[in-house]
Amino acid sequence: MYRIDHNGQNPTCMQDLTKYGDRPKLYVCPDGDTTPGSITNVDAWSDYILVPLHSNASPEAIQMFCTPLHHSGAGANALSADGDVVWCNKNEFTAMLKRMIREGWSTNQKVDPIN
Numbered sequence: 001m002y003r004i005d006h007n008g009q010n011p012t013c014m015q016d017l018t019k020y021g022d023r024p025k026l027y028v029c030p031d032g033d034t035t036p037g038s039i040t041n042v043d044a045w046s047d048y049i050l051v052p053l054h055s056n057a058s059p060e061a062i063q064m065f066c067t068p069l070h071h072s073g074a075g076a077n078a079l080s081a082d083g084d085v086v087w088c089n090k091n092e093f094t095a096m097l098k099r100m101i102r103e104g105w106s107t108n109q110k111v112d113p114i115n
Contacts, residue, residue: 010053010063010081014042017050029077032070057081057105062088062096 001020002011011017014027021027024036027046037045050064059082068076068090075089078096088096099105 008055010055010057011050012052014046014048014050015040018042029066029070032066051100053081053100053105057100058103060084060096061100061105062093065093068093 002017003009018039022039024039024042027039027042027048028034028036029047032047034045034047047070048064048066051062053061053063059080061081062078063081064079065076065088066078068074071077073090075087076093077085078088078093079085
């Protein structure tokens with residue numbers, strides 16, 4: 001919905017998404033221990049990391065993910081640009097993030113949640 005409402009552009013922060021989901025609980029991982037905060041500063045406390053993507057990003061590019069720390073470093077739940085949510089083990093997850101950076105899909109060239 002965000003891309004439709006914003007001429008094909010991707011969100012750049014979690015706050016951009018609160019118009020579409022304003023319940024703080026949506027922004028915490030069920031496997032984590034974060035207490036939801038105020039929706040007005042969701043980027044400060046959310047368990048999820050939004051990856052700003054260029055409009056040329058592949059549909060399988062990771063748009064958002066939960067920190068692998070909540071899953072004992074085994075991997076992460078990841079939302080792809082096409083809306084699929086998948087579990088990625090650590091190797092798959094790391095490989096996809098490296099591919100995203102190599103191919104220039106992300107506007108943030110320092111995405112490295114593993115190390």
